[in-house]
Amino acid sequence: MRNDKAPTMADIARKTGVSPMTVSRAFKSGSLINKDTRDAILKAAEELGYVFDSTASNLRSQKTDFIAVTIPSINNANFADTVGGLSETLSARGFQILLGYTNYDVEEEERLIEQLLRRKPQAIVVTGGKHTPRARRLLENASVPVIETWDVPAEPIGHFVGFSNADAVRSMVDHFVAAGYRRIAFIGGDASRDTRGSDRRLGFIAALDSHGLDASRLIDAGVPPISMREGANAMARLLAEFPDTEAVICVSDLSAFGALTECQRRGVPVPGRIAIGGFGNYEIGGICVPALTTVDAQARQIGERTGRLILDLLDDRPDVPHVTIEPRLIVRDSSR
Amino acid sequence: MRNDKAPTMADIARKTGVSPMTVSRAFKSGSLINKDTRDAILKAAEELGYVFDSTASNLRSQKTDFIAVTIPSINNANFADTVGGLSETLSARGFQILLGYTNYDVEEEERLIEQLLRRKPQAIVVTGGKHTPRARRLLENASVPVIETWDVPAEPIGHFVGFSNADAVRSMVDHFVAAGYRRIAFIGGDASRDTRGSDRRLGFIAALDSHGLDASRLIDAGVPPISMREGANAMARLLAEFPDTEAVICVSDLSAFGALTECQRRGVPVPGRIAIGGFGNYEIGGICVPALTTVDAQARQIGERTGRLILDLLDDRPDVPHVTIEPRLIVRDSSR
DNA sequence: CTACGGTCTGGTAACGATAACGGAGCACGG
DNA sequence: CCGTGCTCCGTTATCGTTACCAGACCGTAG
Structure with a gap:
């Protein structure tokens, strides 16, 4: 069936006759490596059924490509749209969304934020601007960008993308x-x-x-x-x-x-x-x-703008710290 | 503001006068540790603003507490319900859902599955029973449980929770x-x-x-x-x-x-x-x-049953490999 | 022939946690 | 006094990848 030990880069290195370091380079785009060497390595990897181990990579490189996001509920088309816009903007750049549901409860939000921060995300997005004192402290001390959404907080923790x-x-x-x-x-x-x-x-x-x-x-x-x-x-x-x-x-x-x-x-x-x-x-x-x-309320746009803000921040591009969305009144037959 | 280096267990160990191993034990529930020692450690951790590092823990212990899930779209109340049921069942046990959207596209599903498997989830849940050959191979070779949902696949890869x-x-x-x-x-x-x-x-x-x-x-x-x-x-x-x-x-x-x-x-x-x-x-x-x-179609139940199946599998409890859900016809005024 | 820049590859040492093992200390019974 | 069992804690060696630093090789210019 399958081996009891999953193959590692070292196995590929042995099979291909190169060093583990070179194997690592073969999997990282934009690194200096001979095309033939890379092809041979990728071929060997496919044959061995190798699966890249993000866990180890994350630890060594100190970056996870995770973006943590909390929303009140998954069963809400508005928040779903925001997550959709966020996800689309960020997954194009290789980021993975780590989603958590607060169930409209700040205590639950606090627990969730703590749990999410343990995963070492590279940014954290929360819905709303009201939090428990401890949750606030956790977010303030997080050494990654914090973005509050769907609100214009009285005292923003970091950035926000929202409306009144x-x-x-x-x-x-x-x-x-x-x-x-x-x-x-x-x-x-x-x-x-x-x-x-x-x-x-x-x-x-x-x-x-x-x-x-x-x-x-x-x-x-x-x-x-x-x-x-x-x-x-x-x-x-x-x-x-x-x-x-x-x-x-x-x-x-x-x-x-x-x-x-x-x-x-x-x-x-x-x-x-x-x-x-x-x-x-x-x-x-x-x-x-x-x-x-x-x-x-431009739910999707909130997600997209948040995503772009995060990319700007992580790429050290100049950013607008606070994005105010303009909700649009739509008059239809129910009021005329 | 904040230190340029986040504190680690070693820092807490130094501050508390114990070994890093003991600090580790203080954070793991159910480990043999003196109550006073643990309290002192947790207090020191809070003072230092320590945040547990899952990435390191994951690598060493070879378990991530991630459950990977693919759904066609986040903008669908049925799939959202399934994820909700799954999430509630699993998060109670400390698991984190890693969610990905296929956008109803098997090619996208293949990319997504590959990306998710790199994160070393402890189980993977996919929606539907139709996949690209390569996606199938990836799932078959994954050394973790695979559950297909919302379908009764012609040839199940592993487990399924679904209906016809x-x-x-x-x-x-x-x-x-x-x-x-x-x-x-x-x-x-x-x-x-x-x-x-x-x-x-x-x-x-x-x-x-x-x-x-x-x-x-x-x-x-x-x-x-x-x-x-x-x-x-x-x-x-x-x-x-x-x-x-x-x-x-x-x-x-x-x-x-x-x-x-x-x-x-x-x-x-x-x-x-x-x-x-x-x-x-x-x-x-x-x-x-x-x-x-x-x-x-009992969307939420599909999620709950999938969650319970995963818990059974990970706890080495005897399990029913294939769960068939019974959809319920609801007759209302639109047809009478 | 030497110097030099550019491409490619390798060795070593972490990243921060914990599994595995061992040992100290203590209580208790024979 | 010794053996046994229990609680609690420390030492060592990884988990699999990659940052960092060298160094080999090649072609070209001086």
């Missing part, structure tokens, strides 16, 4: 007010664990205040992850508690779609009787009937 | 036929890259054949990843090409929902005029109006 969730919601409130809506509610953002969600709710309240409007129509939607089902339940409560509501902004397109379906089940016309806005520009918001007004 | 996509679709066809539908179409599964999708289409054709029904109402939906938009486009083509169709089965709930929205835009009653079935039991299918009949 509060400002983004404000742009939608402005749209609703300009469209003539006055009695506006908000669904979600009640879970303190989802800090971006609660930033959106706070932004909603501040925006309504600045328009001189009543900001007390707040409907809870429970713990993250945000679900369509909870959006539907929340809409049911909204219609019961504040029957005269003209428009509702949801913490996410997912809850917005759930809310929309609740209206459909009850025969409540959207936007005729109540207008709906979401957040995140998920695919569903663009295709459901009516299509959802939303804010595109 | 063809059989799963057959159960839905049977439901439609029993409900009285005869002119049944299929949307998607035309892209050979999405092998599970094309298995479903083939299963659809075989099932219709066995019922003595015409299986030529096939609508393409383009390259993966499967999108709601393409589902809507496909439904438009279906209504144009085969206007007398009574029911349609889609390769995924996502295309099914897209198809449903197209019907809504055109005022085509569902299921009154045309019934719709999806696949995968995505959240959306349970909440949209009407809710979608679908097949639950």
Whole structure:
């Protein structure tokens, strides 16, 4: 079947009649080595079934080509898009993403960060700007670049690539007010664990205040992850508690779609009787009937910009330490 | 700021007056060490800002606690669920998932597998049972467990945790036929890259054949990843090409929902005029109006069972080499 | 003929942790 | 007093690769 010992560079060296050092060079691109020698080495390696050992290489060269990334949940198309953009940008350069899920829990994030740092990544990307004191300390003392994303942290640890969730919601409130809506509610953002969600709710309240409007129509939607089902339940409560509501902004397109379906089940016309806005520009918001007004947070772009920032930093190119993304308001039929 | 050299176990040993070996023991749970000594060591480590170095540990102990996983795309709730189940099962035991995306491309999968194996994972999980010859060889020669998922491979490389996509679709066809539908179409599964999708289409054709029904109402939906938009486009083509169709089965709930929205835009009653079935039991299918009949492929369970299988294998517990998952037909309003 | 730059290859010594082994110290029983 | 078993800790030698430093060889210029 297979040998009990996996072949090493030394085995290839013996078989090819060169030194282990030369074998090493054959596997490293851009090293000074005769083409014939290299070909012979690679051929011998293939014959022996050799598999390069990153573990040893990492230790000796003190670089792992790992980029550590924490996201709240894998089950979220927005974060998935960010990771996708990041992954594509970085894997082209041979980096491997080390992904961890915090489950929207800062304690879990702390554990995760500690675990990830042990792997000696060459940069670490975290979602959000709120951390436990110890997690903060770990990140500050990490001798690699730290990038916070999806937020504009009050006190950035290192770099960040993000946007203001509060400002983004404000742009939608402005749209609703300009469209003539006055009695506006908000669904979600009640879970303190989802800090971006609660930033959106706070932004909603501040925006309504600045328009001189009543900001007390707040409907809870429970713990993250945000679900369509909870959006539907929340809409049911909204219609019961504040029957005269003209428009509702949801913490996410997912809850917005759930809310929309609740209206459909009850025969409540959207936007005729109540207008709906979401957040995140998920695919569903663009295709459901009516299509959802939303804010595109540019999830993929966040990932790409983060990836490029990391490459700049690791290549010692001049970099912009803080990247602010501009979310884009997308007005669709659900609010007109 | 920070020292230019990160502290090592030797530094802690010097500071605490013990040997490096004892420091090592302090960090390994279940080792024989005096409680006071351990506490002193951990305290000194915290003071020095020591971070355990997995790369060195991995090399010496020849185990990385990595589990390599390939999935077609991160942007798919089903695969995300599988990874979620896998991750939860394994991270409780200290394993780290090394995730890679094949982008539905076997060539890319081959590159990815090679790259992942260099990291010396302790097991490798791949999605699907179709691979390039070289990828197959790499997996066969890997000296760690190999688990194929989301499929019942014709020739399993090692273990598998999956189900027959063809059989799963057959159960839905049977439901439609029993409900009285005869002119049944299929949307998607035309892209050979999405092998599970094309298995479903083939299963659809075989099932219709066995019922003595015409299986030529096939609508393409383009390259993966499967999108709601393409589902809507496909439904438009279906209504144009085969206007007398009574029911349609889609390769995924996502295309099914897209198809449903197209019907809504055109005022085509569902299921009154045309019934719709999806696949995968995505959240959306349970909440949209009407809710979608679908097949639950038990994505999360696939991940959990794979995780438990890996733990059994690594702990030398007796294991069931091949786990067959039973997909569950869920009948909802879209087909009744 | 010597000097010199460029290409290619080899020897040696780490990188930082730990497996394996051994030994010290102590308690206990006969 | 010795033998036995247990807890706890130190010494040594790696794990497989590569950074660093030499050095051999070749062609060309002075």
